[in-house]
Amino acid sequence: MRAMQFERFGGPEVLRKAEVPDPVAGPGETLVEVEAAGVNFGDIKQIAGEQPDGPYAPKGPLPRIPGLEVVGRTPDGRRVLGYVLQGGYAARTVVPDRDLVALPDGVSAGEALALLVQGLTAWHVLRSVARIRPGESVVVHAAAGGTGSLAVQLAREFGAGRVIATASSEEKRAFALELGADAAVDGDAEDYKERVLDANHGRPVDIILDAIGGPVLDSALDTLGYLGRLVTYGSSSRQAASALAPSRLAVENIGVAGFWLIPLLARNGAGGPALEELLDLTARGRLRPLVGTEYDLARARDAHEDLLARRTKGKLILRP
Known part of the structure; x- marks a missing residue:
């Protein structure tokens, strides 16, 4: 399958196009055909080798495929949003079932990807931490x-x-x-x-x-x-x-x-009432996620360079 991977740590220049074997879902996981992958600063941290023992740290030897979040379809046809520790920059990936959420009609791939990291962060700083009244x-x-x-x-x-x-x-x-x-x-x-x-x-x-x-x-x-x-x-x-x-x-x-979202996801998973509420509000037009530029998967390096240079606005997505 088509993927972007890195064989050494560094900046955007280390990302390379590759043909790799399809991943295989294990117990408690689901294979997802990727429609779009989100771009995050966490991806940049992954390929830079920052925080080697932290929550962003990918597992296994190099080469690795970065990417934390995807929208796609399961083998039984469900359109889903998923959080992955690595492997999102590819035509297919496997997602832990607890980190997989069904997408309601009317929510675009870019909107859904904007809700996973940024949306959950906004929800939790208001609800879980500030406890807004x-x-x-x-x-x-x-x-x-x-x-x-x-x-x-x-x-x-x-x-x-x-x-x-x-x-x-x-x-x-x-x-x-x-x-x-x-x-x-x-x-x-x-x-x-x-x-x-x-x-x-x-x-x-x-x-x-x-x-x-x-x-x-x-x-x-x-x-x-x-x-x-x-x-x-x-x-x-x-x-x-x-x-x-x-x-x-x-x-x-x-x-x-x-507040930092990644340890919460590691502990509780991405699925649950918070993400479901965000998706429902978006589907009903009450919440407007900001969607930015789309790039072909092969241009992942350009997306990282644009993000680092602050040339972007809204959620950046890759299309495999």
Whole structure:
């Protein structure tokens, strides 16, 4: 079958076209004919050999086929979405049954793939970690991104009283408003507090979802109200925050929690009520996943280069 694989660790240049034997499903697994595979930063970590003992680490000797998520059909004709630790960049792959979910009618491959990692992250930071309550104010950083754009919509769906988006450009802020944010402001750390409090009618906020870290996280803490919660689920700034003294959290009665989806998937599997709800909301038109560029499978290297260069918008997919 057709696949993309790597024989050594490195950057996008190590990806190569290959013809490899079809995989064979074992007990508790299902063979899937791949319609589309999602592209993630986790794939880039796989081929770079980062975190060799971590949740992204593929198993077995080189060469390996990367890819964490696929949409396709089972031998009995079901159209499914599946999470795999490796093997997605291929015409066929095997998926653990607990990580396989049937796709409802009306959900495209790109929409489904956007929901698996980014959608589940947005769902869990709001529901499982922040434990959003009706009427609360929610600030979403990087609101035009894959996870942020879904978090804006889900916050509204889950009953937020006011949703405030932050983004780096007028175009991105306009997009966040289109998705349902009540206000959208510049997310820069300088004068962050003034802009966010003004967007919340002068009141402190209840929940902040942060994937930026560094000075932005420090500034965001200053806007939390009594029993406010900040959830950090990334650090795109690659800078450390400096204001997380435990004494400050206690004195101001605020909380900071972290979330990373991959250990949750390793423990519980991808299937379950959260993903089913996301797919149902999408099928009914209440949730709009952001779908980006499609590439032929043979152009996986181009997709990785574009992702690393920040030339992309929305979920990138490969078509085998």
